[in-house]
Amino acid sequence: MKEVRECCCHHPETKEELYEALNQVLDKYERKESNLIQILHMTQAIFGYLPEDVLKYIAEEMDLPLSKIFGVVTFYSLFSTQPKGRHTIQVCMGTACYVKGADKVLNEILDKLGIKLGETTKDGRFSVQVMRCIGACGLAPAISIDGDILKHVTVNMVDDILKRYE
Amino acid sequence: MGNVNIKINGTPVSVPEGTTILEAARKLGIEIPTLCFLKEINEIGACRICVVEVKGARNLVASCVQKVTEGMEVFTHTPKVQKSRKLTLELILSTHDKQCLSCVRSGSCELQMLCQEFGVDDEQYYEGHNPQYYNDDSTVHLVRDNNKCILCRRCVAACQAQNVNVIGTNSRGFNTHIGCAFERDLGDVACVSCGQCIVNCPTGALTEKDDTEKVWEALADPTKHVIVHTAPSIRVTLGESFGMKIGTNVKGKMINALRRIGFEKVFDTDVTADLTIVEEAHELLDRINNGGKLPLITSCSPGWIKFCEHFYPELIPHLSTCKSPQQMFGAIAKTWYAQQEGIDPKDIFVVSIMPCTAKKFEAKRSGQAASGYPDIDVALTTRELVRMINRASIRFKDLPDDGEFDNPIGLSTGAGAIFGATGGVMEAALRTAAEWLEGKPIENVEYTEVRGIKGIKEAIYKIAGMEVKVAVASGLKNATILMDKIKKGEAGYHFIEIMACPGGCVNGGGQPVQHAVVRNFVDLVARRAKALYEEDRHLPLRKSHDNPAIKALYDEFLGSPGSHKAHEILHTHYVARQIY
DSSP: OHHHHHTTTTOOOOOHHHHHHHHHHHHHTTTTTGGGGHHHHHHHHHHHSHHHHHHHHHHHHHOOOOOHHHHHHSSSSTTSSSSSOOOEEEOOOSSSHTTTTHHHHHHHHHHHHHHTTOOOOOTSSSSEEEOOOOOOOGSSSSSETTEEEEOOOOGHHHHHHHHHHO | OOEEEEEETTTEEEEEETHHHHHHHHTTTTOOOSSSBBBBBBOOOOTTEEEEEEEEEEEOOOOHHHHHHOOEESSSSHHHHHHHHHHHHHHHTTSSSSOOOOTTTTTTTTHHHHHHHHHHOGGGGOSSSOOOOBBBBSSSSSEOOOGGGOOHHHHHHHHHTTTTOOOEEOOOOGGGGEGGGGGGGGGGOOOOOOOOHHHOOOSTTTTEEEOHHHHHHHHHHHTOOOEEEEEGGGGGGGGGGGTTTTTOOOOOHHHHHHHHHHHEEEHHHHHHHHHHHHHHHHHHHHHHTTTTOSSSEOOHHHHHHHHHHHHOOOGGGGGGBBHHHHHHHHHHHIIIIHHHHOGGGGEEEEEEESOOOOHHHTHHHTTTTTTTOOOOOOEEHHHHHHHHHHHHOOOOGGGGSOOOOOSSSOOOOHHHHHHHHGGGGHHHHHHHHHHHHSSSOOEEEEEGGGGGSSSSSEEEETTTTTEEEEEESSSHHHHHHHHHHTTTTOOSEEEEEEESTTTSGGGGSSSSSOOOOHHHOOHHHHHHHHHHHHHHOSSOOOSSOOOHHHHHIIIIOOOSTTOHHHHHHOOOOOOOOOOO
């Protein structure tokens, strides 16, 4: 991830700049099918998600069927075809967190936000994902918001936590 | 390459290096069951039905992909193997819609057959949460019911082998399903409606859209004059559905069955295949003589036409403007025939029996209504005709063989007959074009270079001092190769025949389903095609332009080939379409 930030260091914003960054990624990975996952990974870092038009562009450039690319995109939960919210909540569903009630915390978050797992709220504030063990079992159940780890989260704490992020 | 010696169930067998266990077992008469395996196009070892025990191996191995090695000892039906296969079937069934009673594939379903063999029947065992999918019936030609899908991916492989690539495997784990990119419906993507996914599906997850009810209704309507015509290849495939040998010509029985169902007239699409040839040969000579767009590419295969419109719209000017034999039939039936019989074309109901699901799409295209009414009212596949014969309680095998087509669209030539095989249209066109160019009758009418099951065939013929370069492709992947050549300007062909389905109409997406084991190990295409070339050889007339019905049609109605009237009635146009 760090590498991408360096390679598109101008913080691409316009459509042209975003596609220019994508072209650099395609060049670097020689448009090879065996590099598809890497290319998609970098693309998501550039665009924030994998928009339909971008996947069509990749399909054309790599001479691969869109159906095949879409299959790969939907296979890995890290890939998203929906724009990410301003804040990304990741709930750890590793064994320790799960046993300590991470599923209840997750459901509470989804209920409060009125979305399903993997979706983004209509106001673009939050996206919710799950991850497998983040190696912080002593803090279980743990969640991560924009990379910050929150420990020993309970259902009752969810409301307050969400309020902290605008 | 050397041979490898192995033992299967204790019996020694010697097979060439590189042989799979599955193939080696066949040599000993053991047919290891498979579900996902399609030779050459889907060798993924995913379904685990074909597992066998190999001495020294830790786990059961997938025999469809495991190659034999020297000294290998294989056991194909030990208790361990049987238990594993049964468990696999139970797991597949656990998410399968088990409404087998009315499923169109009941009796020809590969999953059902295996469940019966392995005694998988404990209903309660499969209770629990199931993913639920809606039926995708967005196209005119097929229905996808993912609740009956077993995720073998044979349809995906077939679609890829056609270079169409509109379906793939989406999501993962319990939510895995076959679908289009961005979960679009098939009607919203570049599906060419060839139906190769249907004939390769082991279950009822993919079926043609059944239009038989419309035909039953029309047959019961006293104001309708309901006529039927059958494509060249139907007579050599229909018998398979009634337990007859692959490649049996059942023309007489077929005609009798159609009469017993209640059609007023039974006609032969072979006649309008002849008509297509006359018009297309005229178009070819016109383009050669007047500097028109070359190569000319045939337009009989509607799956190919849709493929060209989506993927090669810039090559549309190369396509022959001739309607396909199906559409020419409808056009003639509702104009010339209507006039002759004194019937208002609005009261004529034309049913086609086609080897093809794309014919359903073609019938609904614009520019296919010569009389002001759609040329074709309903296009049925061979499989739907089988359903009608069964519904009418006709004992097909016991029908007499003496059925004859009706006049005036019933007398055909050998040229029309071979339309059903790859290379047939080319050969038929050459028979006519050569004679016209030479200006004298030609004795040898067999152009064997363009026959056979090869994906791409090329030949150069010297006709009237001119070198005519032709190419024939079947299967859309092969079509792609030729189209790319044309785009690069490398081809130099005068005339190209393309059929969407590998092997041509005899292997069409509307033909009787044959289990994967037949598709994998029997040359279905060659056997079916052989029967057509047999028919050609025994017909007294073998050149389209010699057909008296065609002569009468031009004399009485159309004038001459390529006339203004012929253009109005027998020609059409195409549209550029998007890939996404």
